[in-house]
Amino acid sequence: MGKARTPENAPTHYIPIGSQEPPPVFVDPTGGRRRWIRRTAYGIGLLLVLALIVVWLSQLGGSAPPPGRTPGPSSAAAAR
């Protein structure tokens, strides 16, 4: 308004406020990195889940029987 007084010994100058700053560190504005990481994580997660299922099923899905034996030991074995 022309009425504001500045200190006599201080020259008037502009103070830039809210000037444009570089983009924040880490932030990925396109979201591409995030999408890539998410897809990779989904993929790895899915693989891990599949592996877990396979492992659990293979171990708990019925017991593995011993081979069927030939009927009775031969006469070479002395029955006691």
Added chain:
Amino acid sequence: MTVYRATPPPHDPAESTGRLPPIQRKRRIRRRRFFSGGLGLVVLLLLATVILVSVYTDAGFSPDGTTQSTTSSDDVPDSISEGGPVIDVNAEGEVRTYGMPAKTIALTFDDGPDPLWTPKILDVLSRHHAPATFFVVGSQVARHPDVAERITAEGHEIAGHSFTHPDLARLPNWRREMENSQTQLAIAYATGRSSSLMRPPYSSFADAISDEDWQTVQDVGAQGYLTVLDTMDSEDWKRPGVDAIVRNGTPKGTGGQILLMHDAGGDRSQTVAALDRLIPEMQRKGFRFSTVSAALGDEVNPAATDEAVWRGRALVWTVHFADFVLDILWVLLIVAGGLIVVRTLILFLFAWRHSRHRRSPDWSWGLPVSAPVTIVVPAYNEEKTIAPAVRSLAASRHPNLEVLVVDDGSTDGTVAAVEELGLRNVRIVRIPNGGKANALNAGVALSRSELVVMVDADTVVEPEAVHRLVQPFGDPMVGAVAGNVKVANRGSLIGKWQHIEYVIGFNLDRRLYDTFGCIPTIPGALGAFRRRALTEAGGLSTDTLAEDTDLTMAIHRAGWRVVYEESARAYTEAPASMKQLWKQRYRWSYGTMQAMWKHRHAVVESGPSGRFGRRGLPFITLFSVLLPLLAPLIDLMALYGLLFLDRKITIIGWLAMLVVQVLTAILAFRLDREPLRPLWTLPLQQIVYRQLMYLVLLVSALAAVTGRRLRWQTIHRTGDLSSAPSPARGV
């Protein structure tokens, strides 16, 4: 320390949910929750499987048979007690026993395969052309499939001895079946063969079978196995000397024998030496050596089915994977433990030296500093706390002092609260809302003095604090000074925890960083700057959320010294709820990572910047990022040890860690002349607070990697400054 809201970031459809319509926003948040929840669940399942498998294969769920519960053998038929060592119970319950033909010895080796001793025994056997039968433990086969394969490749017989060597009599039937089945699978994968022989762990002669053992023999028989006991015990597990083993293994008469020996479970050199004598001696006496099945006239190790081989592969790989993961965890734990010990020692040594140095009568920074000081107080909606803060600052004992409150477009009564005070040395300027860094820059630009002190609007200072804080500028190399910030609201548990953390952080860590010249942060709550240092560092920037850390690093890189003045004390309002604390710490750790990443090029630069980059940055990374990221391992392994390992040792180890922490805390409190009373909350802190802190670190590291945008969040203020010194109290 003020957590401050900035201007909303430009709209960013991929990241921010803030400006989306409510439904979409909800959906996106739900998707994020689903994503992280699902990922967490998978990791948890994986870890659970790994732990389960490794505990199982290490016989963590297997009772041992060193003490027998019953010795009665009333139910055991005489035909068994007095029968041969091979027992055949068929599905109809018919019982038959067999022995070895005359002049035939079946050497049997239990508990293998062992990577060291089994090959040596195989060497001796092949030298004397003596086939033998190896009763292997399935988990050992899974760990050393190559040794198992060599057993069958050299014409010996391989047979089951359970998967984890438990006392089968003490297991439910389904576990017995599982043990035998998995051993069958491990053998199938390692050798491509199968076996119908089985020797129960802790078994001996047929006449030693108790009622419980008999039940096991019947169950195992119903599964289709022949139970193979022995008729002679070499007792080599006692390591009685080579002569004794040879004597024990020499049959009396010419009857066929099954001789029990061991190829694993400790030093088996006596067994190897005894075999080298026993076999030729027996061969000279006209005995022949045979595998058990061959002696019975059965087929030795028929080929396994493809299905068994595949299932065995899954089993062996799982065991290997679990072992691998657990090994890595242990290595990391040892590294983390070592680092913690080193860090504690360094902290003790340097904090103590630093304190002694500063307290010595001839310590001074240089000539006393009484140059004019401007205190810049950025404020955004701080009407509750700004009045006591400004009053305490204006009352500071320093000649020629001005308080400059920069109101960052507050929408509450902040300005009125300051104006009401009517203090002459307080100036207030209002700028459009632009964030804390922007407000501070404006404050610096609007001030004239060479020395600038920055104080948060929720912080009250001791009357001497500002004067003391600027004394280090007596040294012309000093560009910035960090003050000693304390928690003002210590009434609640969460306040006490933060109080402890602050005292340790400011009195140990910061003294250590000061000694090494790499203080990472001048706290926003209380810090002093030389104007030239600020200008050379380019002022405060908005590209990180920890603008204070960013600025401090920039000042380091510009070649200025950054020091700590512990006698300049300020009291700040710490977050009063877990949620607020979480937000604050999330921002701090994310911001610190941002600042370190932003200044990473310092590592390869020359001059003072490179000095900071090569000395300070690795130090800060190691102690404030890597070490806390490893900390959860200690809790995880403590839990694991408590459940599956020696409980006493685990508890002692955990308590030792606690004692180290208590000692550290006591030292910090003594250095700061604080009463020790709040330390009683320290044991509790281990259980909630610590986990929260590393969860924050983990989440913010994830946010950094995925490039998610974090924003300043407003922290709800209560205006509770009860522990601040009394002159500043009384709102």
